[in-house]
């Protein structure tokens with residue numbers, strides 16, 4: 410139990426009319442990639458918001474490396490090693506690509522110089538060194554996603570939550586991103602959770618998959634188990650969104 | 656080597672970290688002073704006041720530019736600097752007769768300026784605690800309230816400030832050379848802050864506060880640091896103003912001054928240090944030109960209306976001002992592409 414780098418128990422979040430997250434548990438181990446899937450409106454983003462401190466649960470608790478972080482602000486959680494990305498990349502438009510990464514590396518590394526060399530390493534790693542002096546707003550959507558991911562990694566998180574990294578990317582960009590994600594998972598001491606509608610990405614990357622529907626967990630298991638789970642099939646076929654390319 | 660302006664064209668990566676921005680701006684100001692001294696000595700006093708303006712607007716830019724929050728209250732810090740310098744440098748004998756209630760502290764001129772900056776920074780540190788939790792327009796309005804508070808304190812604490820009639824006989828005077836030196840100091844302080852991790856984190860929060868939080872940026876704290884740094888520099892400018900003008904009253908640091916400085920920063924470009932400097936120079940030029948018009952036509956109001964028009968036109972045609980995000984730098988021929 411304490412091996413989980415990130416865990417949550419009994420999370421509930423009600424909005425007027427809907428219970429977006431309804432008694433959800435979550436656990437992510439170091440070295441693991443957990444996939445979080447579910448039809449549109451299932452509560453995935455809300456769950457990430459609750460875990461990372463961008464929203465407050467009505468009940469439930471969040472633990473990072475065994476410590477209760479439920480009452481910490483988003484920025485405090487981030488400085489402790491819990492970092493997220495966003496459905497839109499949210500790149501700092503008038504900062505250079507390199508500065509985007511330096512901002513992220515600074516709280517952990519303290520010195521500007523060390524943050525810069527960390528940023529340069531990661532730019533190399535993501536094969537975007539040529540863009541280091543380009544303002545973020547000039548990047549294509551696909552490149553913004555990659556930079557957004559590298560920026561999150563620059564914070565040296567112990568747990569990283571990634572919201573729809575491949576949405577809107579073409580095949581080539583999506584493959585590049587998948588390779589980057591699995592490289593990060595293999596080379597860094599990190600537990601990851603990925604929200605993604607593209608089942609190809611989920612099935613190839615994830616060690617475990619958790620399925621949400623109407624705010625509730627309806628299945629947790631290996632990608633193979635999830636593929637065959639009757640409740641999951643019903644949820645996807647029964648929903649009008651039909652977004653899962655399973 | 657030539658001084659060039661780096662344009663933020665797609666192919667040219669703007670590199671605001673370029674080391675040479677401060678030397679280039681200092682050189683520009685030195686050239687302006689040189690021309691005035693040699694060719695237009697009747698404008699020496701105006702130029703000294705313009706340099707006071709440079710220190711102030713550069714100080715204000717370090718908050719407004721990096722945080723993205725416009726301030727209508729920084730003139731309050733100028734007032735604090737001006738009164739500190741006045742109180743600590745008016746000669747003992749004069750003080751006894753004119754302002755018997757003033758504290759009997761005497762400081763040499765440069766120290767008086769620094770003391771004014773420090774006092775302004777202290778006030779910013781205190782009022783910043785609640786103020787820097789506010790966002791956007793609410794924060795701007797909060798700074799406006801600060802301006803009104805300091806104005807009314809200056810007006811009513813007669814014993815210390817001389818009340819609404821103000822203060823006179825601040826004897827020192829401010830030479831063009833000293834004003835230039837202080838401008839360079841201000842530029843260096845603000846540039847150093849801007850290039851620090853704190854400045855960078857604040858600019859990130861300006862671009863996207865949610866993303867900045869997700870990376871651990873403590874936004875209120877970073878804003879607060881910026882507020883204190885900028886208050887220090889604006890406090891310095893107040894001390895310079897006291898020395899340059901010799902006399903002033905609370906209304907010297909109220910709406911007209913605030914509007915003038917905000918216009919300078921908007922027109923020059925709030926996101927650029929070069930913009931702050933060019934804003935002061937261009938608006939000063941405009942103001943002096945319009946004064947000539949006022950005298951010729953006997954129509955008072957041309958100056959204020961002309962400046963307002965400059966601000967309006969900038970907001971409409973070039974919202975990020977003359978400079979946008981570009982900075983003046985030295986570059987070898989061709990290096991700027």
Ligand SMILES: Nc1ncnc2c1ncn2[C@@H]1O[C@H](COP(=O)(O)OP(=O)(O)OP(=O)(O)O)[C@@H](O)[C@H]1O
Nearest residue numbers: 424425427429447448449450451452453454455456
């Ligand atoms: N701030 C909010 N106020 C009210 N309702 C909200 C709010 N945020 C989310 N919801 C609702 O909560 C439910 C879950 O939304 P959420 O965005 O978490 O879904 P999701 O699984 O991320 O969907 P998608 O796949 O479309 O990104 C939806 O019904 C949504 O309308």
Ligand SMILES: [Mg+2]
Nearest residue numbers: 453454455496
């Ligand atoms: Mg979502």
